Amino acid sequence: MTVSMAGAFVRCARIVVTVRYQVPLVHIPLLGGFGDGLTVAARHSELVDPYRNGLPGEAGCAAP
Numbered sequence: 245m246t247v248s249m250a251g252a253f254v255r256c257a258r259i260v261v262t263v264r265y266q267v268p269l270v271h272i273p274l275l276g277g278f279g280d281g282l283t284v285a286a287r288h289s290e291l292v293d294p295y296r297n298g299l300p301g302e303a304g305c306a307a308p
Contacts, residue, residue, distance in 0.1 A: 255294045256305035262287045 251259040264285045268277025294303040 253292060253299070255292055255296065255299055255301055255303060257292050258289060259292060260287060260289045 245263065245265045248262050249259060250262075251257055253259060262285060264283055266281050267284050268281045269279030271277045291305075292299070294305050
């Protein structure tokens with residue numbers, strides 16, 4: 245499994261996290277997986293809360 249994060253972890257910044265995992269094409273219990281498999285991926289994007297505790301700086305985001 246690989247996890248990658250893009251963006252700065254600061255107030256009001258957008259963070260994008262992508263997770264990838266290699267899944268075998270065929271999985272037989274007790275014997276394991278066979279085949280080259282597929283890569284399954286998920287991506288999530290979120291704004292860092294302007295009032296989040298533990299981050300430097302002041303709260304508040306610029307209006308769009």
